[in-house]
Every structure is written in structure tokens, then in C-alpha cells.
Amino acid sequence: MGTEPLSRRSFLAAAGLAGISVPVLGACGGDSDDSGGSGKKVTIEWWNIATTEPGRTLWPQAAKAYEAAHPNVQIKMTSLENDAYKSKMTAQTASGKLPDIFHTWGGGVLEQQVEAGLVKDITGGVAPWIGNLSPISVQPYQLGGKTYAVPYDIGMVGFWYNKALFAKAGIKAPPATWAELLDAVRKLKSAGVTPIALAGKEKWPGHYYWSYLAIRIGGVAALKQAAETKDFSGAPFVQAGQRLKELVDLAPFQNGFQGASYPTTDGQAAQMSNGKTAMELMGQWAPNVQKEMGKGLGDDLGFFPFPTVAGGSGAATEVFGGGGGNALSKDAPAEALDFLKFFASVENDRKRVASKAFLPIAKGAESAITDPNLKTVSQTLNNATGFQLFLDQAFPPAVGQEVNDQVAALVASKATPEQVAQAITKTAKSQ
Structure with missing residues (x-):
């Protein structure tokens, strides 16, 4: 999940580490100028990494449930394997056009997108309900005191x-x-x-x-x-x-x-x-x-x-780890944020946790953890005195990639510990 994850590199994030990719949609952005949920037809493009189970099933289920309750909304999903997603999003970021809703690991990559003016500041929009989520799960998506994404998972490496x-x-x-x-x-x-x-x-x-x-x-x-x-x-x-x-x-x-x-x-x-x-x-x-x-x-x-x-x-x-979240493009319709509220609800979070692939982000979803190992992970995370986001996500993309490349060289006995540290420093200084 590292780089993913779930490959979070991860992560990769857990829901999207491998599998068959859905064809990428050609354009990004809602097709409605409606910003108040007046009932006009709204199309939301949602890019994610839910290519393995249970995300491959749970993500579409959530989208369909929301559509059923909001007949004017259509959610078009694009699911990509972790590394393919990162490559596609790098290109989209460079083009200045991001999907309405897009997966993020937070940290330096999200910060770069925010600084480019491509991400919606949702601080005010989530204020009434963000307190229902655990602070540590929200942390990777808060920059400069503002919130730019809503988590669906949080965890640690071990x-x-x-x-x-x-x-x-x-x-x-x-x-x-x-x-x-x-x-x-x-x-x-x-x-x-x-x-x-x-x-x-x-x-x-x-x-x-x-x-x-x-x-x-x-x-x-x-x-x-x-x-x-x-x-x-x-x-x-x-x-x-x-x-x-x-x-x-x-x-x-x-x-x-x-x-x-x-x-x-x-x-x-x-x-x-x-x-x-x-x-x-x-x-x-x-x-x-x-x-x-x-x-x-x-x-x-x-x-x-x-x-x-x-x-x-x-x-x-x-502890060292991270999770997954969803951010909004600057032009995303109001319904996109409403969907994130729905997706982060305790009811949906309990479904994710019950699948044994995710840890809770919503207060009240903890009781859905039944696996002894995941209970251990959750307790360790809850008792953590320090938290560090995956380095290939916490730092700017070029630095994160340098970390991955240099450590791989060390593991392959092609670089010394000193050379690894020097190379990462050189890339960091160049940013």
C-alpha cells in the first residue's frame, strides 16, 4: 500500500492493491453547475484504487446506495491499481484537472495538489461532522489548519x-x-x-x-x-x-x-x-x-x-503507517462532499471494518472488529505516542520516490547506507 499501500504503498491502502483496472474516463469534473443540491442532474467522477476485494465490492455498493437515495446523482467510478493510479494522477495534476472525487494518501502529494490550487478546501463543509471521526485518521489530510480530504481507513505497518x-x-x-x-x-x-x-x-x-x-x-x-x-x-x-x-x-x-x-x-x-x-x-x-x-x-x-x-x-x-482518504477537486459539485459524508458514516465504516480489511475511522465502528490480529493493530494504533505517515507519501513526490529507489538499491547491495542518505538529501534540497 507503501509506495501501497492499501500498494499504499500502499497501500499502498488496502482496498486497491491489485486487480483488473476499469478503463479511465476521458474527462474529469461534474457536469452540473448546481451547488445546492436542487435536484438537477449531477454526474460525479470518482477515481479510486478499489481493485481488490472487499473494496471492489464495497465501493460500488456505496455508490449505488447513494444514487438510490439521490436519484439526481450519478457516480462514475474509475478504479486503478495503485501504481497505475499514481501515474495517471501525476498526469492529471500536471494538466490542472482532477476528478471530482479522488483517492489520496495525504501528505506531500496532496500538499502539492493543494498548492497548485486543484483541491477544494472542505474545512467548513465537514465542520459539523468531522468530529465523528478519529483525529489520527484525519491528520494526514489536514494542511495548515485546513482539511482537504475525508479518510476511510487508518492503520499501521508491522x-x-x-x-x-x-x-x-x-x-x-x-x-x-x-x-x-x-x-x-x-x-x-x-x-x-x-x-x-x-x-x-x-x-x-x-x-x-x-x-x-x-x-x-x-x-x-x-x-x-x-x-x-x-x-x-x-x-x-x-x-x-x-x-x-x-x-x-x-x-x-x-x-x-x-x-x-x-x-x-x-x-x-x-x-x-x-x-x-x-x-x-x-x-x-x-x-x-x-x-x-x-x-x-x-x-x-x-x-x-x-x-x-x-x-x-x-x-x-x-508507529509508521497511514490509510486512505478521498479528496475533492476545486470544481467538484456540492453532492460530492455530501457523498464523502455518507461514505464516512458509522454505518458504512462498520461495513468496511466487518470485512476485516479496514480499521475504523468513525467513532462507534470499533465494535465491528472481530479479528484478533486487527484488534491488536487497532489497540497499538490507539495507544501510539507518535505517528509518521509513509515517507513516500509524507514527502513531495520526488523525495518519496527517491526514498523508495535508494532503499531498493541498498537492499540490492548497490548502494551504501551513506550513499542512500546523501542521495535522498540531494533530492530533498532540490525541491
């Missing part, structure tokens, strides 16, 4: 692991420190088990390791400072690369990982789902994607937070 394979390797408890994680990798390899699944081809899953290590070493404060100074050459970032190299040197990933994707039947999620690897570092959408891409692990699937690093100033309660 390790998903196969309990049976851990037991086979004699690992009695999930690693709590980086040293323990490295030791677990060694034990798994000794037991003939591939320790970690990684979608090296897509790059964004790899950036999770470097990002989390920087947080554990320097704390969320180090990331905030780097964003302000555009300087990633400091100790937390170089040391993050050094720690990641320790892992890479153990050759922990599956054969052919550099050519592997995330949401495919032979990719990272499938490696985990079919019991071929013991761990993957991924967001809250991982269990759902695993089930779609393979057999699924059932009760053998467990979750643990990213380990702490000895001597680091980052707390175990500082």
Missing part, C-alpha cells in the same frame, strides 16, 4: 508472521528488539524456512524497513526535523541503512524477490499466504490480501510491532 513456522524454528516469542529479529532470521534459515517475503519489484514495501529503523533510532522527531531541513544525512538515517544492511547481509528474502510484486499469486502476499515464508512487513490490509492471493494462514497468522533498536531514542509506541 510484522505479520506464521506462528507454525516460528515454532518449527524454535522461536518462542515474537522479536521485540532488532537483535532478536536478526536472531529469528538466523533460526528460521537454520530450520530451512525462508524468513521474509519482499516485493522488491515494487520498491515501496522495502522502504518500510528503512523508515521504521529511522523512527526507532531517532524517533518521529527526527523525521519531522528532516522534513523541515530537507537533510537526511544525520545519524538516524545513516544508521537506519546500516541496520537494514545487517538484515540484507543475512539473505532473508525469498528467491527472486527483486522481481516479485506484492499483490499477485506468486508475490509477497502469496508467499506468506501459502506458508512459504515466515514474515512480511506490511500494513493492516495484509491478512485480507493474503487470503485473496493464496490459501490464507487462519489461526497461524500473528502480528507484532516493529522491534526497538538498542540505543535508539524512538519509542516502541511510535
Whole structure:
């Protein structure tokens, strides 16, 4: 989900990590000048990344339910796989014309679109009901005290692991420190088990390791400072690369990982789902994607937070992640914002949460969480003392891409920790 997600890079965001794309509509923007919901015919274009289940079903259901209650409104959906969506939106941003409603991860990409004058400020419009949503879920979409998007998901990255394979390797408890994680990798390899699944081809899953290590070493404060100074050459970032190299040197990933994707039947999620690897570092959408891409692990699937690093100033309660939201183009009709209110309602949120692919954003939807692992993720997120958005979304697009590219080079042993930090700094300074 990283880069997606759900690939949030993610994310990728959970609802849209892979699948068949719907043809992209040729034009953007509502076809009505009605701004008061007077009953005139209104067409809303909604671009999203809901190409896998349950989003592939839930998103159209929500659109049809809204249309049924508002006969004058037609919602035209365009669903694109994560990376294809990003490419298309980059082109649309350059053209100065965005869809009425469009998926966003917030952060630097959204900020760039806002600064270009392409996104509607919805602060006043959401004021009566935004308080019904959890503050941490809204945070990525607030810039300069104003709100520019409405969330539908929020979560964090952590390790998903196969309990049976851990037991086979004699690992009695999930690693709590980086040293323990490295030791677990060694034990798994000794037991003939591939320790970690990684979608090296897509790059964004790899950036999770470097990002989390920087947080554990320097704390969320180090990331905030780097964003302000555009300087990633400091100790937390170089040391993050050094720690990641320790892992890479153990050759922990599956054969052919550099050519592997995330949401495919032979990719990272499938490696985990079919019991071929013991761990993957991924967001809250991982269990759902695993089930779609393979057999699924059932009760053998467990979750643990990213380990702490000895001597680091980052707390175990500082988390790294994000979610998904919907923003409006500057010319979107009033009905588009009304749809976002409907989509973020506790009733619709409970449907998303009940699917076991999303965590709640609406207060009152928490009771719909039934999966033990997702309850753990939700509780960890609720108890977080710091939150850092995915770096490939938090920073300007060029910087985010540089992070992904450089970490991929490090994982491929084609760049040193120092070179990674210097290259990211150079790109940041150029922005």
C-alpha cells in the first residue's frame, strides 16, 4: 500500500492493491453547475484504487446506495491499481484537472495538489461532522489548519508472521528488539524456512524497513526535523541503512524477490499466504490480501510491532503507517462532499471494518472488529505516542520516490547506507 499501500504503498491502502483496472474516463469534473443540491442532474467522477476485494465490492455498493437515495446523482467510478493510479494522477495534476472525487494518501502529494490550487478546501463543509471521526485518521489530510480530504481507513505497518513456522524454528516469542529479529532470521534459515517475503519489484514495501529503523533510532522527531531541513544525512538515517544492511547481509528474502510484486499469486502476499515464508512487513490490509492471493494462514497468522533498536531514542509506541482518504477537486459539485459524508458514516465504516480489511475511522465502528490480529493493530494504533505517515507519501513526490529507489538499491547491495542518505538529501534540497 507503501509506495501501497492499501500498494499504499500502499497501500499502498488496502482496498486497491491489485486487480483488473476499469478503463479511465476521458474527462474529469461534474457536469452540473448546481451547488445546492436542487435536484438537477449531477454526474460525479470518482477515481479510486478499489481493485481488490472487499473494496471492489464495497465501493460500488456505496455508490449505488447513494444514487438510490439521490436519484439526481450519478457516480462514475474509475478504479486503478495503485501504481497505475499514481501515474495517471501525476498526469492529471500536471494538466490542472482532477476528478471530482479522488483517492489520496495525504501528505506531500496532496500538499502539492493543494498548492497548485486543484483541491477544494472542505474545512467548513465537514465542520459539523468531522468530529465523528478519529483525529489520527484525519491528520494526514489536514494542511495548515485546513482539511482537504475525508479518510476511510487508518492503520499501521508491522510484522505479520506464521506462528507454525516460528515454532518449527524454535522461536518462542515474537522479536521485540532488532537483535532478536536478526536472531529469528538466523533460526528460521537454520530450520530451512525462508524468513521474509519482499516485493522488491515494487520498491515501496522495502522502504518500510528503512523508515521504521529511522523512527526507532531517532524517533518521529527526527523525521519531522528532516522534513523541515530537507537533510537526511544525520545519524538516524545513516544508521537506519546500516541496520537494514545487517538484515540484507543475512539473505532473508525469498528467491527472486527483486522481481516479485506484492499483490499477485506468486508475490509477497502469496508467499506468506501459502506458508512459504515466515514474515512480511506490511500494513493492516495484509491478512485480507493474503487470503485473496493464496490459501490464507487462519489461526497461524500473528502480528507484532516493529522491534526497538538498542540505543535508539524512538519509542516502541511510535508507529509508521497511514490509510486512505478521498479528496475533492476545486470544481467538484456540492453532492460530492455530501457523498464523502455518507461514505464516512458509522454505518458504512462498520461495513468496511466487518470485512476485516479496514480499521475504523468513525467513532462507534470499533465494535465491528472481530479479528484478533486487527484488534491488536487497532489497540497499538490507539495507544501510539507518535505517528509518521509513509515517507513516500509524507514527502513531495520526488523525495518519496527517491526514498523508495535508494532503499531498493541498498537492499540490492548497490548502494551504501551513506550513499542512500546523501542521495535522498540531494533530492530533498532540490525541491
